[in-house]
Amino acid sequence: MKLTVWPVHTRSAVAYFAMFAAAFVLTAVAVSYGQMHEAALRRDIVQSNEMSANTLALFSLVQDAETGQRGYLLTQDRRLLRPYDGALRRIRSERDRLSLAVDGDAAERASFVRLDAAVGQKLAELAETVALNDQKGPKAARAQVLSGRGVAYMDTIRNEIREITRLEDARLAARHRASSRFRLVRNIAVLGSILVIAGIMGLFLWRDDRRQAAQAALLIQLRETAARQKIIFDSAVDAIVTLNPSGSIETINAAGLRLFGYTEEELLRRDVSLLLDLGHEARAVFLTRLQGPDDLSTGFVRALKARTKSGVEVPVDVALSAMTLSDGVHVVAIVRDASQRREVEALKDSFIATVSHELRTPLTSIAGSLGLLRGGAGGALPARAMRLVEIAEANGARLVRLINDILDIEKMQSGTALFDLKPLQLRDVARTACDAMSGLAFERSVDLGVDPIDPELWVLGDHDRMMQVLGNLLSNAIKVSPHGGKVRLSAEAKGARVLLKITDEGPGVPLEFRSRIFTPFAQANETDRRSGGGTGLGLSIVREIVERHSGVVGLESEPGHGAVFYLDLPLIHAPVGQDPTEPERAIPSILICEDDELIAEVLNGQLESFGYESDIVTTANAARHALHIGSYDAMLLDIRLPDSDGVTLMQALRASPNTAALPIIAMSGSAEHKARAEEQGIIDWLEKPIRMERLERALKAALESRHVTAPLILHVDDDRDLAEVARARLGGLGEIVSVTSLAAARAVLMLRRPDLVVLDLGLPDGAGDSLLGDLAALPGGAPPTIIYTAQELSTPPPAPVRAVLVKSRSDLRSLARLARKLIEEKRG
Amino acid sequence: MSTLHVLYVDDEPDIREIAAMALELDPGFEVRTAASGFAALDLLKSGGWRAEVILLDLMMPGLDGHALLGEVRKIHGCATTPVIFVTARTQAADIDRLIAQGATAVITKPFDPMLLAKQVRAILDL
Numbered sequence: 001m002k003l004t005v006w007p008v009h010t011r012s013a014v015a016y017f018a019m020f021a022a023a024f025v026l027t028a029v030a031v032s033y034g035q036m037h038e039a040a041l042r043r044d045i046v047q048s049n050e051m052s053a054n055t056l057a058l059f060s061l062v063q064d065a066e067t068g069q070r071g072y073l074l075t076q077d078r079r080l081l082r083p084y085d086g087a088l089r090r091i092r093s094e095r096d097r098l099s100l101a102v103d104g105d106a107a108e109r110a111s112f113v114r115l116d117a118a119v120g121q122k123l124a125e126l127a128e129t130v131a132l133n134d135q136k137g138p139k140a141a142r143a144q145v146l147s148g149r150g151v152a153y154m155d156t157i158r159n160e161i162r163e164i165t166r167l168e169d170a171r172l173a174a175r176h177r178a179s180s181r182f183r184l185v186r187n188i189a190v191l192g193s194i195l196v197i198a199g200i201m202g203l204f205l206w207r208d209d210r211r212q213a214a215q216a217a218l219l220i221q222l223r224e225t226a227a228r229q230k231i232i233f234d235s236a237v238d239a240i241v242t243l244n245p246s247g248s249i250e251t252i253n254a255a256g257l258r259l260f261g262y263t264e265e266e267l268l269r270r271d272v273s274l275l276l277d278l279g280h281e282a283r284a285v286f287l288t289r290l291q292g293p294d295d296l297s298t299g300f301v302r303a304l305k306a307r308t309k310s311g312v313e314v315p316v317d318v319a320l321s322a323m324t325l326s327d328g329v330h331v332v333a334i335v336r337d338a339s340q341r342r343e344v345e346a347l348k349d350s351f352i353a354t355v356s357h358e359l360r361t362p363l364t365s366i367a368g369s370l371g372l373l374r375g376g377a378g379g380a381l382p383a384r385a386m387r388l389v390e391i392a393e394a395n396g397a398r399l400v401r402l403i404n405d406i407l408d409i410e411k412m413q414s415g416t417a418l419f420d421l422k423p424l425q426l427r428d429v430a431r432t433a434c435d436a437m438s439g440l441a442f443e444r445s446v447d448l449g450v451d452p453i454d455p456e457l458w459v460l461g462d463h464d465r466m467m468q469v470l471g472n473l474l475s476n477a478i479k480v481s482p483h484g485g486k487v488r489l490s491a492e493a494k495g496a497r498v499l500l501k502i503t504d505e506g507p508g509v510p511l512e513f514r515s516r517i518f519t520p521f522a523q524a525n526e527t528d529r530r531s532g533g534g535t536g537l538g539l540s541i542v543r544e545i546v547e548r549h550s551g552v553v554g555l556e557s558e559p560g561h562g563a564v565f566y567l568d569l570p571l572i573h574a575p576v577g578q579d580p581t582e583p584e585r586a587i588p589s590i591l592i593c594e595d596d597e598l599i600a601e602v603l604n605g606q607l608e609s610f611g612y613e614s615d616i617v618t619t620a621n622a623a624r625h626a627l628h629i630g631s632y633d634a635m636l637l638d639i640r641l642p643d644s645d646g647v648t649l650m651q652a653l654r655a656s657p658n659t660a661a662l663p664i665i666a667m668s669g670s671a672e673h674k675a676r677a678e679e680q681g682i683i684d685w686l687e688k689p690i691r692m693e694r695l696e697r698a699l700k701a702a703l704e705s706r707h708v709t710a711p712l713i714l715h716v717d718d719d720r721d722l723a724e725v726a727r728a729r730l731g732g733l734g735e736i737v738s739v740t741s742l743a744a745a746r747a748v749l750m751l752r753r754p755d756l757v758v759l760d761l762g763l764p765d766g767a768g769d770s771l772l773g774d775l776a777a778l779p780g781g782a783p784p785t786i787i788y789t790a791q792e793l794s795t796p797p798p799a800p801v802r803a804v805l806v807k808s809r810s811d812l813r814s815l816a817r818l819a820r821k822l823i824e825e826k827r828g
Numbered sequence: 829m830s831t832l833h834v835l836y837v838d839d840e841p842d843i844r845e846i847a848a849m850a851l852e853l854d855p856g857f858e859v860r861t862a863a864s865g866f867a868a869l870d871l872l873k874s875g876g877w878r879a880e881v882i883l884l885d886l887m888m889p890g891l892d893g894h895a896l897l898g899e900v901r902k903i904h905g906c907a908t909t910p911v912i913f914v915t916a917r918t919q920a921a922d923i924d925r926l927i928a929q930g931a932t933a934v935i936t937k938p939f940d941p942m943l944l945a946k947q948v949r950a951i952l953d954l
Contacts, residue, residue: 357887360916361840364938368846371941377849400938418921 016204020197027193034186041179047101048168054098055115055161061091062122062157066150069126073133073141081130088123095119108167115160122153239335245328247272259316259337261309276306276318276335306335315342352410356403363403367396398535405537409520412544419462419548423575426498427453429463430489433470437478446481448474451490452629455658457498459569465545469553472538473502473565480506480563493571500567508559517555518543573720573738588633588703590614593623593649594667595642603636603690610696620644624652627659634702639668639677647673650680655728661735663702665695711823712737714754716745716771717788718764722807726758729812733823741765749774754783756822758815761789775800784822788815833877834948836861837868837884837896838914843937847883847914850941857945865891865899872903879909881952883935886915886926897929910952914939 068084071077095116102112129150133141233240239256241249249267257264260275267274306316319334370393372378374386381389411417430450441448459466470489477487485505492499509517521536539553546553550570557563590612594600600616607614615630617623620641627635639646646666653659666677669688677685684698711734717723723738730736734755739745742765748754757775761768768789775782782800790807797804803818834857838844844861851859860877862868865888872879882900886893893913900906910932915922923934933951935944 357916360937361843364916365840365842365846367938368843368850368941372846372849372853375853375942377853377941396938 012207013204016200019200023193023196023200027190027197030186030189030193034183037179037182037186041175044175045172048172051098051101051168052165054094054101055164058091058094058098058115058119059157059161061087061094062119062154065091065123065126066154069130070145073129073138073145076133076138084126084130091119091123105167105171108164108171111160111163111167115157115164118153118156118160122150122157125150125153237336239337241272241275241333241335242323243272243331243333245330247331249275250330256335259308259314259335260306266309272333274307276304276316276333315339317341349410352407356407359403360400363396363400367393367400370396402535402537405535405541409537409541409544412541412548417548419465421460421462421549423458423572424461424463424466425455425574426457426459426491426500427455429459429461429466429470430491430500433467433474434489436467436471437474440475441478441487444478444481445483446478447484447486448478449486449488451488452625453491454493454628455631456574457491457493458572458574459498459549460572461549461569462545466549469542469545469567470500470502472542473567476538477502477504477506477563477565480504482506496571498569498571500569502565503562504564505562508561509555509557509563510559514555514557518553573723573740588612588699589631590699591623591626591630591632591635592616593620593635593641593646594618594638595640596638599638599688603695606692606695607699610699612699618642620646620649623649627653627662632662634663634665634683634699636665636667639666639673645673647676647680650677650682654680660728665698665702711735711755712752713756713758713819713823714739714745714748715758716740716742716763716768717758717760718762719760726812726815729816730758730819733816733820742768742771745771746774749778753778753780756819757783757785758788758819759785761787761791769797772798772800784825786815786818786822830856831858832856832952832954833880834859835868835871835879835882835884836914837863837865837882837888839864839885839888843885846941847939847944850939850944851883851948852945853942854945854949857948864888865893865896868896869899869903872900872906878905881910881912881932881948883912883914883948886913894926894929897931901930912948912951 065084065087068081068087071080072084098112099116102109125144129141129144132144233251234254236253236255239259240251240253241256242251244250248269248271250269252260252264252267257267260267304316304318306314308314315338317336317338319336321332321334323330323332370389373381373389374393408417427450430453434448434450438448440446474487474489481487481504486503487505488501488503490501490503492501518539520540543553546567546569552568553565554568555563555565590607592600592603592607592614594603594616595618597616597618600618604614604616615626615632617626618641620643623635623637626632637646637649641649646668650664653662653664663683664681665684665686666674666682667686667688667690668674671685671687674685683702684694686694686698713730713734713736715723715726715730715736715738717726717738718740720740723740727736727738737748737752737754739748740763742763757771759768759771768787772782772785775785784802785800787797787801787804788807789804802822805815805818834851836844836847836851836859838847838861841863844863848859848861851857860871860879862871865884868882868884869891871877872882884893884896888896891899893915897911900909900911911930913926913931913934914937915934916937926934935947939947
């Protein structure tokens, strides 16, 4: 079970935070905007008050001026004019200040203009009256005063001041009204925001609380489940060990501690190899099955040896199953003490061996007698008697097969069968198996064949056992095929593995039978057993054998449309040196690639007269195909071909490891492309018409070049991919032998002397330069050596090393160039 | 064509009889049988009859096939006589061991009586 609470929870936390932040920002904006607004209002009030005070001050100054002037007119005492003069001065400055301070609306401004004008006129009238008094005497002045002009001005001034004060009051009142409205809105906004924030926080706390409650409930549930399972785990009779993906012990139950004699603390996080030899083979087979199509629900049982703390070895049965968790595949191993069972098994094995021998002895007599009777050794038999003898003989033979199969599967399951694993060329294995079955196929009129198989595909296997597997599958396929049906054996590489397929056109395998087809004595129905004459053990033996080869056997079938049995086997690299399964051919075989059929026929005849075998192809494609599936010692190549020119074909052939060193003799009607062809490495360039003795000489040279002078390049590098690429790059230079370890390199040096060595320094079994000593000890001294490595050298390399190329800097092209130079230098 | 003298050694009387019949289907064969390793040695040492090929069972009471082969090789004139084992025990490893010990070939029991003589001829390259 996987808990996915966190992501959802994180998402809602982000949403909460966003809402909270938005409400907070809104509140802050409202508050600060309100403060700005308040400040503006306060400024307005101050201004308004100042305005009113100033106008009143102006009025009282005008009154002071008038009072001073009236005093003077009444008393004619000039001293009384002093307050008048003072008032005049202050009025001037007061008027200036007012004119600056007035910034209100148009009405106020107009009122001020009128006020100012009235003040001006009033002051003029006062001054005029003083002047009349001084020039024409107090009478004239009194007449002026009594005229009432001055009183009228004063009234105007009073009115205007009242007006200005009224306007200011009205403005302030309006401001106050607006301000209180704004304050209301702002307060509502702030309150709202606070409510929202509080709400969010409340919701958040509520949700969190609920989540915690749910988690607590889940935890309790988990604890209970764990406790329940712990009891089951610890009360199991078998030891149960779980391993983390790296193979360390994660848990072990009470039975496990009892079996192995350790305490739990001593085992946790230790590697499982402390307890079990869950060796390379077992893990590989287990993992292979894991990838295979099988149902793993029942686990996978292996008979192994376990070690207890006191060092005693205990035979155990181990059932493995896989548990996929977030950090990888964990393995559950259920380990059962099998000491007693093993004893019983050993008894059973010896019993079976004895019984089967004891059974075979009388069977030999029975089969022998019947065989002689049928063969006429006892005189001619009547037809009915002959039929009875045949039935008895056939069943005797079946009994023998059954005993053999039972013994076979017994050996395999008890692990006593020995496998002689050697590199096997798949193509060769497939051909041999088909040849062995061709008799049966002929008898049943079945068309049996092998599709072309890449000669580069090799597997590690026991030859006889592989024959047994393929023989069994092929004979099954032939037996179920209708007359004239096709049975095909094919192989396709899939990365590091190969799928070997046996395809038939029989009735197919019913769905319900597929799951148990590989179990002993499983046959789809009774009639199968009678008609096929099989023992019912063949496919279980096949499965045992294939699994001992780290392989998987499986089946695809659509009832009514035949079946495909497949073997999925791990590939290995082609072994060093010549193909050991390819017999030495006495007669050289030459491929003629020539589109003019007449010329081709003539060449064919000539080659035959020289004692060579030859095949003719007429296109570049056909040549490629022929070289892929067949094996030729040399090729005669026409440079002009209908589908491609000869040089292009040569380039393609040189890039393939199989044909990189194939001796090629080019033929052409002209010298065109000669230089390009020579770049690809040709033995000779023959101009048409071709002279016979020249052809013979060229062919001799070609065949000699194949056996004698092809330089041997030993490439030592544990990077297989690189070895593959380098092989293609260096292919044209000679025979490349790629090995991945020092030991393998030394094995090659025991047998052959390389002309050039390309050496990596970091090898799995030691430093590459330790091979230099072995090279120096070769007869004829050390061959030129190129160190091709990812490491930088700290000291200069010793003598046979001609160059050090650092992998990251030097590409394969420069390696190939240097290799060519050294080989040519050596040839002189 | 001269007669080929064949000695067949097996402790099972039925198999001895059948094998003798099967071998004598070839008119060129003259077959004698022995019921045990000791009987075979007696016959070979008597010097009256010279075996040109010896067929023997591996698992016999008393002197078994391995021991018999060793003894046969010590007899004057039998050092290079072809010895063919006819046995029910035919694992690849067993066959290898027998050949390494000096056996010429191994024929698996149960054998096909109609082919036994032909098999012997093929082994001896006759």
